[in-house]
Amino acid sequence: MLYISTRGVHKPSSPSEALRQGVPSDGGLFVPQTIPQVDRDWVLSLAKKPYYQAAAQVLELYLTDFSKDELTAVCHEVFSEDNFGENPAFVEQLNTYNDDLYLLRLDTGPTASIKDYSMLLVPPLLTLAKKNTKDNMQQLLLTATTGSAGIAALSTLADKEDFAVMAFFASTGEPLGSEQHLKPGCGSNCFASYSSASFEELSQEIRQCLADENLVNTLRDHNVILSTANSLNWVRIVPSIAYYCWAASCRYAHGRLQWGEGSMALVVPSGNGSELVAAIYAREMGIPIGKIIVTTNRNRGLADLIREGSYSRRRKLLHTDLPGLDVDLPMNVERVLYEVLGRDAVQTSIYLNDLINEGIIRLNKNDTAAMQSYLDAMSIDDRRIASIILSIYDRTDYALDPHTAGFISAYETWNDRQRSDFPAIVLNTDSPYRFTRTMSEALLGRGYVRGRSNSVLVSELEQEIGLALPQIFTEMIDGEVTALPVVNKDEIAQNILEQLGIA
Incomplete structure (x- = not known):
């Protein structure tokens, strides 16, 4: 397995090279050169194993310069009972009277967030990648966050040898202000900052830093590889593919679906687009996913692209009570376009150049049809989220976090309109205590x-x-509150050099 760029210029790279570098030098994003294919027996075999073995089996398909024993050992350590309880990524029926709606519980990790499933794999996988590339350099990982991803990155990478992490918290940070509470517990290799910029603006600036040859070379001169812990890096995508394959296996193994007699729907957040991208790859592998339903809030740029085939950049991002969805158009839309367009790097680049230069994307008729063949989108009004949470609580006794409650509402509205017979799996992404x-x-x-x-x-x-x-919130409540230093827009590159004592 080699990795290529969505822009089609960067030379093919090994999995280890792609993970260490994070993004290719031509400004695109890494994608697998070929998508591995699986069959019924392979899918059904996953549910017969503990989750760590199933996850390792998926990772083996994509990280081919890692050994089976290495990946199994890494997953065994990461997805331990201490980290995730007895049943990581378990599938749970939301309502006993509805056999068609299930939660994929991804909220049981150390920070009670979906981010744990990918972020905890970052240090061991990048350590193995370093061994394979033999570059002997330290790694600096940048991350933009509205809260949970930054907390997961800081917690996971604290005091890890040969790693440093810089987390930039966007102005749409989570209501509990958890990033401030976590700051005193960061390791000496962790730098947390607040920015008045939006998550989307921070993500774009980080991407610019990764493409800045002067910055990259300056850091290399100091034995540092600059990369990212955001989902621009494939290391954050492949763990999500693993739990989609696992969820499908559980549904089929327990007789809820019969192979060859129907598909399922996946309900995923828009956010940074990583869950959507992973769902697309799982489907392309052969997992029977008939429809992927993307949920946005009033920042509905991705929904517009999917439902109408066009996008126009907003002048101002709306800050809502669903901060994880406060993104108009995620960076990972590049991978989405690349796969929907049949892996056409030229046409992908044309659309992205229109986005960069004019702030618009207008898909042609055929490309719009290709996107809508298995993608759909629903936008929820976050101003109604309190009533949505209460309604679900009254009906099911589940106190779901605002994002997950929104996903449920989006699916129910979509299902009523489409009168679909797709059974659905909805991602349970967070703890209500956040x-x-x-x-x-x-x-x-x-x-x-x-x-x-x-x-x-x-x-x-x-x-x-x-x-x-969860323990993480006990620590936040009892911990000292410390205001984070402020990094203004367009100052990340300079801040990197200052924090490392290079400037």
């Missing part, structure tokens, strides 16, 4: 949060929903 104020307003009453501290709200919410508080 959004204490939103959850309290939804379940304890409008205006309830006024005059109450986060610690009081957490205690009362825990009493209401009967769900144990």
